[in-house]
Amino acid sequence: MKCCETIEELRSTLQVWRCSHPDGSIGFVPTMGFLHEGHASLIRRSAEENQLTVVSIFVNPLQFGPNEDFERYPRDPERDTRLAEEAGADILFMPSVKEMYPKPVVTKVMISGLTDKLCGASRPGHFDGVGTVVSKLFNLVQPDAAYFGQKDAQQVAVIERMVEDLNIPVTIVACPIVREADGLAMSSRNVYLTPEERAQAVVLSHSLQRAEAWFDEPDLTVGEIRRRIAEHISSSSPLAEIDYTDILSYPDLENPSQDVPIGDLPGSSRYIAALAVKFGATRLIDNRIYTVKGR
Amino acid sequence: MKCCETIEELRSTLQVWRCSHPDGSIGFVPTMGFLHEGHASLIRRSAEENQLTVVSIFVNPLQFGPNEDFERYPRDPERDTRLAEEAGADILFMPSVKEMYPKPVVTKVMISGLTDKLCGASRPGHFDGVGTVVSKLFNLVQPDAAYFGQKDAQQVAVIERMVEDLNIPVTIVACPIVREADGLAMSSRNVYLTPEERAQAVVLSHSLQRAEAWFDEPDLTVGEIRRRIAEHISSSSPLAEIDYTDILSYPDLENPSQDVPIGDLPGSSRYIAALAVKFGATRLIDNRIYTVKGR
Structure with missing residues (x-):
């Protein structure tokens, strides 16, 4: 080389x-x-x-x-x-x-x-x-x-x-995103984390993983899934300070209406849930793409 | 082709x-x-x-x-x-x-x-x-x-x-700029000019040509040369409406102080006089580069 x-x-x-x-x-x-x-x-x-x-x-x-x-x-x-x-x-x-x-x-x-x-x-x-x-x-x-x-x-x-x-x-x-064994997305900034922060940082990928099931519930709205992701992060990790938890169309990154039930979104359309969460001074991001099934 | x-x-x-x-x-x-x-x-x-x-x-x-x-x-x-x-x-x-x-x-x-x-x-x-x-x-x-x-x-x-x-x-x-026989810089916009405007439009290149001699007078200031160029345009062409007449360092296009006599500018440095002049709705530009001789 x-x-x-x-x-x-x-x-x-x-x-x-x-x-x-x-x-x-x-x-x-x-x-x-x-x-x-x-x-x-x-x-x-x-x-x-x-x-x-x-x-x-x-x-x-x-x-x-x-x-x-x-x-x-x-x-x-x-x-x-x-x-x-x-x-x-x-x-x-x-x-x-x-x-x-x-x-x-x-x-x-x-x-x-x-x-x-x-x-x-x-x-x-x-x-x-x-x-x-x-x-x-x-x-x-x-x-x-x-x-x-x-x-x-x-x-x-x-x-x-x-x-x-x-x-x-x-x-x-x-x-594709490469992850640690416990699910944390690899990032050069992960070295900033204290052991306690590192343990809790897994909450980003876990919440995105959980959302997979929520995207299968046709009556849940986009806004409700966002709230559940944020709630999961806050309740599982006292050290997490949320910068944003967003759900956008993918790949255009347009904001869907928050009140639309998942089942009413066009079938096979894709959405990205994207998170930015701070642990102390360290800001981590993660995301996951979901394909909507329709009713 | x-x-x-x-x-x-x-x-x-x-x-x-x-x-x-x-x-x-x-x-x-x-x-x-x-x-x-x-x-x-x-x-x-x-x-x-x-x-x-x-x-x-x-x-x-x-x-x-x-x-x-x-x-x-x-x-x-x-x-x-x-x-x-x-x-x-x-x-x-x-x-x-x-x-x-x-x-x-x-x-x-x-x-x-x-x-x-x-x-x-x-x-x-x-x-x-x-x-x-x-x-x-x-x-x-x-x-x-x-x-x-x-x-x-x-x-x-x-x-x-x-x-x-x-x-x-x-x-x-x-x-290099290519000019008509009378000195007017060639431009696609020249076709907009009425015969009267076309005749007067030669004032741009003439004033820049005149400035050649002014740049040789060490006691003239940058501001004075600008004023003379503008004066020449206004007095020779009643149809001309000046957008700008500027003198800048070349090629950096920095504004020199207007009060500096030409003789005090660094020898061999270059300046550009640039003009934009409107004839009716038609905006023409022209420029010329001068090398300062020093005293």
């Missing part, structure tokens, strides 16, 4: 590879590092489906709010390098902030509509930062396919729309 | 060409059509410097304000097709608005700072529309080089900054 820290090095490495592999396809896995099994699953998938896999590790300041955890976001470049290579990466791109943003940022890729709910509502500017850095990385790597974890469901929806709107020549591949 | 009206047709045509010309470079000339000798000079330059030249004709609604001339912007696809082919275009891309914007536009490329002066000040949102459509076209064509007329000096500066900020793999080539 070749490690590149500069844009020039990355570009020349890719150019050499392209010249010797004119028909080769390039898969790309953009990450913020502190890799876990979720990232590894994306890298493995890319390595299976492409001749070359590029992984980037860049904690992007542009997508963190002023009071968020940019400075203390966990970093471990040595372990990441080993993990990326083991999973099948061919090129690891680890630029500095200065390398990615040598000048004040005046150009931004802004995606409206999709970004004003869920994490976009509690993290204003977050998705402009994501759209901007992902655009830059796509222009640098020029991949055929890019792999994202479904855990960041809104991020996937936003990037898919950006790629469509800007005609970016890349296929977005959304990959 | 091959004409493409759909994105699919353009992409497949380019793919076939790329396969048979693995080392061929692609030049791109994005236009809004109603081609004149200025556009032809860009197409010829691209054809000289590349193996394939793509010209696009698309009147982009996103860069017109609600009270601007989108609907009545002049169009002549048949003449344009002939002109593009004569100048050396290999592929002409003429998409409909529906083809370029099949869905409501939620993704925009916004460039701040550079865009709040000159035309950006009098046409709010204009450069977001330019940045967005040029990003889309670059992603569709994936050219090695793109050719723009220096007449839209601010547009060139904005696109150069966008390309740099977003790491878009394209070289921007700014080409």
Whole structure:
């Protein structure tokens, strides 16, 4: 695996590879590092489906709010390098902030509509930062396919729309959430949790799991399922502080009417329940997609 | 010359060409059509410097304000097709608005700072529309080089900054302004002018020409040169209504202090005088770049 820290090095490495592999396809896995099994699953998938896999590790300041955890976001470049290579990466791109943003940022890729709910509502500017850095990385790597974890469901929806709107020549591949044995969705931020918080954090996936049955009850309304999810979280975990529990149409992320019984929603339509819950200063997210059966 | 009206047709045509010309470079000339000798000079330059030249004709609604001339912007696809082919275009891309914007536009490329002066000040949102459509076209064509007329000096500066900020793999080539025999900068909008307006419109280039001598007078201030340019326009052309006459550093487009004598500006530094002047409902722009000699 070749490690590149500069844009020039990355570009020349890719150019050499392209010249010797004119028909080769390039898969790309953009990450913020502190890799876990979720990232590894994306890298493995890319390595299976492409001749070359590029992984980037860049904690992007542009997508963190002023009071968020940019400075203390966990970093471990040595372990990441080993993990990326083991999973099948061919090129690891680890630029500095200065390398990615040598000048004040005046150009931004802004995606409206999709970004004003869920994490976009509690993290204003977050998705402009994501759209901007992902655009830059796509222009640098020029991949055929890019792999994202479904855990960041809104991020996937936003990037898919950006790629469509800007005609970016890349296929977005959304990959399933990878979970710990007890159900907790893997996240680089899980290391922040105290043992007690870690034990209670399982409440996110458990509540989403329970909702599977509620989505099968045709007389329950969307609002009632939301209330039950929130209630389950609050009653099972005294340390949990809910940021949001939302149910939206998927993949458009539109708000359905809260009073509609599940049985009256169009059969086979899909809905996503998405959660953001804080444990102390640590904010965790999780989601699950449900297919409505109709009456 | 091959004409493409759909994105699919353009992409497949380019793919076939790329396969048979693995080392061929692609030049791109994005236009809004109603081609004149200025556009032809860009197409010829691209054809000289590349193996394939793509010209696009698309009147982009996103860069017109609600009270601007989108609907009545002049169009002549048949003449344009002939002109593009004569100048050396290999592929002409003429998409409909529906083809370029099949869905409501939620993704925009916004460039701040550079865009709040000159035309950006009098046409709010204009450069977001330019940045967005040029990003889309670059992603569709994936050219090695793109050719723009220096007449839209601010547009060139904005696109150069966008390309740099977003790491878009394209070289921007700014080409000299092409003028009518009497000095009027060529523009698709010149056809709007009545014979009387057309005769007076020469005042833009004449005032910029005069300023050449004023930039050689070390004791004149920036503000005084601006005043003289404006005075020359108003006194020579009763039909002229000035939108702006500005002098900015080039290429950064920063405002120099208005009280600084030319002789005190750093030697060899460059300044651009940029004008926007209305004749009736027709808004014309022109500019010229001056190099300061120092005392």
